[in-house]
Amino acid sequence: AQSVTQPDIHITVSEGASLELRCNYSYGATPYLFWYVQSPGQGLQLLLKYFSGDTLVQGIKGFEAEFKRSQSSFNLRKPSVHWSDAAEYFCAVGSTYTGRRALTFGSGTRLQVQP
Amino acid sequence: GAVVSQHPSRVICKSGTSVKIECRSLDFQATTMFWYRQFPKQSLMLMATSNEGSKATYEQGVEKDKFLINHASLTLSTLTVTSAHPEDSSFYICSASDLFGPGTRLTVL
Numbered sequence: 001a002q003s004v005t006q007p008d009i010h011i012t013v014s015e016g017a018s019l020e021l022r023c024n025y026s027y028g029a030t031p032y033l034f035w036y037v038q039s040p041g042q043g044l045q046l047l048l049k050y051f052s053g054d055t056l057v058q059g060i061k062g063f064e065a066e067f068k069r070s071q072s073s074f075n076l077r078k079p080s081v082h083w084s085d086a087a088e089y090f091c092a093v094g095s096t097y098t099g100r101r102a103l104t105f106g107s108g109t110r111l112q113v114q115p
Numbered sequence: 116g117a118v119v120s121q122h123p124s125r126v127i128c129k130s131g132t133s134v135k136i137e138c139r140s141l142d143f144q145a146t147t148m149f150w151y152r153q154f155p156k157q158s159l160m161l162m163a164t165s166n167e168g169s170k171a172t173y174e175q176g177v178e179k180d181k182f183l184i185n186h187a188s189l190t191l192s193t194l195t196v197t198s199a200h201p202e203d204s205s206f207y208i209c210s211a212s213d214l215f216g217p218g219t220r221l222t223v224l
Contacts, residue, residue, distance in 0.1 A: 034213060043121075043208055043217035044159075090158065094213070102149045102161045103213070 002027040002093050006106035013081050014114045021076040021109050023065075023091030032094040033074040034103060035065055039087045047089075050074065061085070086113045117143045121209055121216035128199055129224055136194045136219045138165075138209030144189035145211035150182075153206040153218075165192040165209075199223045 003026045013019055025031055032051050036044040048059025055067040065076045074091060088110050092103040118141045128134050138148055146167045151159040163184055164172040171184035181203075183195040196203055201223045208218040 036215070041206075041218075041220065044210075044215040046213055046215075049213060102151075102164060103210075104161075105158045107158045 002031070002095065002104045004091050004093050004104055004106035006089075006091055006109050008109045009107070010110045010112070012112040012114060015083050016080050019076075019078045019081045019085070019111070021089050021091075021111070023074045023076065023106060024072050025074060025091070025093045026072065027093055027095070029095070031074075033065075033067060034092040034094065035059065035063070035074075035076045036090045036092065037061075037087045038090065038108075044090065047076070081111075081113055083113045083115065086111055117141065117212075117214060119209060119211050119214045119216040121219050123219060124217060125220045125222075127222045127224065130200050131198055134196045134199055134221060136196075136207055136209075136221075138192045138194070138211070138216055140190045140211045140214075143212070145192075146189060147211070148186060148192040149210045150184065150192070150194050151208045151210065153208060155206075159208060162194075162207075167192075196221065 005024045007022050034049045035047040038044050047063050048057045050057045050067045057065050063078050088108050090108050091106040094103045095101045120139045122137045148165040150162045152162050153159050161174050162177045165184045165186040167186045173179045186192040204223045206218050209216045
């Protein structure tokens with residue numbers, strides 16, 4: 001069965017500092033990996049996704065993620081965090097990109113940004 | 116562009132009543148949609164898979180008679196919470212493809 005681990009429940013960074021959110025997955029075949037962001041009381045916004053090809057994926061809002069098969073990781077990064085980035089971040093894995101199978105989510109990482 | 120919408124965004128109802136939540140795919144068709152439930156400060160838990168033209172598939176522990184799902188067209192899936200009770204209060208989110216709706220906050224008094 002597929003699973004996703006986000007080891008950090010809560011992270012606090014200063015505005016302007018770099019950010020890395022960790023995500024490890026367990027999946028038997030080629031995973032389809034996603035990062036979403038959720039503001040309080042809102043739905044999920046897709047930041048980026050990886051299906052194949054270049055292992056460094058660029059997303060919206062200046063985020064990027066790197067797929068490392070040897071480490072079963074898909075960490076999210078941003079070089080300079082803005083106060084508006086404070087939110088909950090979810091990593092997810094899916095078994096297909098056709099949309100016919102649901103995603104499995106990690107437990108989430110809450111990001112706080114200090115001024 | 117492609118978007119998933121939900122209606123209503125927020126609903127408050129009395130215990131024992133039924134509530135219907137709509138999930139629509141805009142600018143694309145979705146033969147499969149998914150319904151998730153999210154408790155405060157927790158992750159999303161899959162409730163069921165909604166299949167256009169056929170019965171929904173429910174996850175273990177989800178009561179299919181309580182959470183009725185209808186996927187009547189390629190752009191619309193509905194979730195009806197029947198005889199709602201306070202423990203059904205939660206944030207319900209639907210998805211189609213890799214897009215998620217804005218969620219529906221259900222509060223049962």
